[in-house]
Amino acid sequence: MIEVLPQFNSTFSIDCILFGFDEGELKILLIERNEEPFKDWWALPGNLVSENESLDQSASRILHELTGIENVYMEQFYTFGDIGRHPQGRIISVAYYAMLRLGGDKALKPISNYAKQAHWINVKELPKLAFDHQKIFDQGLEKIKRRIKHQPIAFELLPEKFTLTQLQNVYEVILGKKLDKRNFRKKMLSFNVLKDLNEKQKGVSFRAATLYRFDKRKYGKLFGKEISF
Amino acid sequence: MIEVLPQFNSTFSIDCILFGFDEGELKILLIERNEEPFKDWWALPGNLVSENESLDQSASRILHELTGIENVYMEQFYTFGDIGRHPQGRIISVAYYAMLRLGGDKALKPISNYAKQAHWINVKELPKLAFDHQKIFDQGLEKIKRRIKHQPIAFELLPEKFTLTQLQNVYEVILGKKLDKRNFRKKMLSFNVLKDLNEKQKGVSFRAATLYRFDKRKYGKLFGKEISF
DNA sequence: ACCAGATATTGTAAAATTAACACTTATTGT
DNA sequence: ACAATAAGTGTTAATTTTACAATATCTGGT
Numbered sequence: 418m419i420e421v422l423p424q425f426n427s428t429f430s431i432d433c434i435l436f437g438f439d440e441g442e443l444k445i446l447l448i449e450r451n452e453e454p455f456k457d458w459w460a461l462p463g464n465l466v467s468e469n470e471s472l473d474q475s476a477s478r479i480l481h482e483l484t485g486i487e488n489v490y491m492e493q494f495y496t497f498g499d500i501g502r503h504p505q506g507r508i509i510s511v512a513y514y515a516m517l518r519l520g521g522d523k524a525l526k527p528i529s530n531y532a533k534q535a536h537w538i539n540v541k542e543l544p545k546l547a548f549d550h551q552k553i554f555d556q557g558l559e560k561i562k563r564r565i566k567h568q569p570i571a572f573e574l575l576p577e578k579f580t581l582t583q584l585q586n587v588y589e590v591i592l593g594k595k596l597d598k599r600n601f602r603k604k605m606l607s608f609n610v611l612k613d614l615n616e617k618q619k620g621v622s623f624r625a626a627t628l629y630r631f632d633k634r635k636y637g638k639l640f641g642k643e644i645s646f
Numbered sequence: 647m648i649e650v651l652p653q654f655n656s657t658f659s660i661d662c663i664l665f666g667f668d669e670g671e672l673k674i675l676l677i678e679r680n681e682e683p684f685k686d687w688w689a690l691p692g693n694l695v696s697e698n699e700s701l702d703q704s705a706s707r708i709l710h711e712l713t714g715i716e717n718v719y720m721e722q723f724y725t726f727g728d729i730g731r732h733p734q735g736r737i738i739s740v741a742y743y744a745m746l747r748l749g750g751d752k753a754l755k756p757i758s759n760y761a762k763q764a765h766w767i768n769v770k771e772l773p774k775l776a777f778d779h780q781k782i783f784d785q786g787l788e789k790i791k792r793r794i795k796h797q798p799i800a801f802e803l804l805p806e807k808f809t810l811t812q813l814q815n816v817y818e819v820i821l822g823k824k825l826d827k828r829n830f831r832k833k834m835l836s837f838n839v840l841k842d843l844n845e846k847q848k849g850v851s852f853r854a855a856t857l858y859r860f861d862k863r864k865y866g867k868l869f870g871k872e873i874s875f
Numbered sequence: 876a877c878c879a880g881a882t883a884t885t886g887t888a889a890a891a892t893t894a895a896c897a898c899t900t901a902t903t904g905t
Numbered sequence: 906a907c908a909a910t911a912a913g914t915g916t917t918a919a920t921t922t923t924a925c926a927a928t929a930t931c932t933g934g935t
Contacts, residue, residue: 881930884928885927888925891923900911904909
């Protein structure tokens with residue numbers, strides 16, 4: 418015999434911070450809501466979790482519905498459950514982030530019904546956000562600031578082939594400070610996770626830089642190490 | 647007009663890892679369940695979240711009901727939402743940990759109805775745990791291993807007055823490795839967060855060690871610094 | 876008073892890492 | 906050829922980390 422637990426039913430949602438790197442700036446994908454509450458406000462993409470999917474699956478689904486992108490690693494970072502965070506009742510939200518390679522077209526699918534539009538917005542110029550999404554964003558940004566020092570997540574924002582200067586830009590934008598070029602290159606190369614492609618950048622009107630690729634095989638060496646710039 | 651969102655109702659619970667340090671060992675509080683499912687199994691203390699409390703409040707309540715302790719800082723670390731993690735349906739669990747100062751009596755209140763007994767159990771000798779609680783524990787332990795290197799959480803496991811050797815023991819037990827005594831003391835004192843009480847340990851049959859107290863005023867200095875042993 | 880047992884306390888030198896700092900090279904466009 | 910622009914590169918000093926062992930202090934027992 419299986420007893421039925423006494424239940425207080427509530428609802429779960431997932432909210433995602435999708436980070437992208439474009440024109441030298443860190444951006445996130447925001448949607449303009451088309452429904453109450455917070456109609457016409459900007460918000461993090463999110464949705465309710467359905468019955469037959471895990472939290473991770475739900476996060477991937479939301480990403481896919483919004484961008485058409487699949488197979489991207491998303492990481493859960495905090496669950497927001499304050500009373501009153503949602504005006505319509507008790508909705509607890511599990512927050513995820515992902516780092517995306519933005520293609521030229523920025524990979525946005527036609528927007529689904531719940532949003533009027535979606536845009537990549539510079540994190541330095543965020544509008545007022547719906548619900549407690551500003552808080553969620555703040556915490557997510559702190560998370561990747563810590564994360565980037567230990568894990569090779571910076572590569573995930575860049576095209577497959579990238580220059581050391583581009584990589585340094587990612588670090589500088591996320592950490593919010595300038596880094597020394599020589600020390601950065603020395604240290605980054607010392608990890609032995611970059612493969613020199615013997616290939617040069619194209620289409621620039623100055624000396625072309627060497628292209629590198631992130632070498633997954635050597636990935637493990639970075640784990641747990643503090644990278645301090 | 648406020649629309650009603652389409653809802654899939656599910657239930658969520660809080661599970662807590664309560665860490666304690668006793669007899670030189672790291673322990674956690676486990677309860678023996680008195681109800682199906684997993685009747686007679688050991689489990690992390692947990693409970694359903696009620697309608698009028700935030701996640702943090704719920705975690706504090708569970709701690710209080712079980713131990714009588716109040717005003718302890720608990721930290722949320724992950725939310726577990728795999729399908730099938732609970733045999734009776736969709737129950738998502740938000741996991742917290744706390745570090746407790748174990749008094750002589752270990753501060754256990756009479757056990758509430760849902761458990762037969764509760765015990766402090768050495769983390770090296772854990773029994774099989776109910777649900778996915780082993781996974782929750784593993785992740786919680788990893789969390790404090792990382793945390794102890796950046797934040798002064800080790801002090802929270804010790805009595806207010808403690809010796810450097812006791813403090814080193816906490817680090818050794820959590821990190822799972824021996825540390826060099828001279829280097830440990832040098833580094834720990836260099837943070838300037840320990841106040842020398844000019845007072846000696848009592849009741850030992852050998853040279854008594856100096857007692858220290860954690861100095862909250864200097865707390866900030868530790869933040870963000872990597873402590874490597 | 877002395878000794879044995881147990882733990883506390885202390886310093887130094889080598890190695891590794893980090894931090895600070897500026898000039899030369901390569902390429903493009905005029 | 907030269908101006909403009911970013912790529913690429915080494916050394917030194919400072920700091921941090923690591924490795925390592927002898928002496929001091931206290932208790933309890935004789």
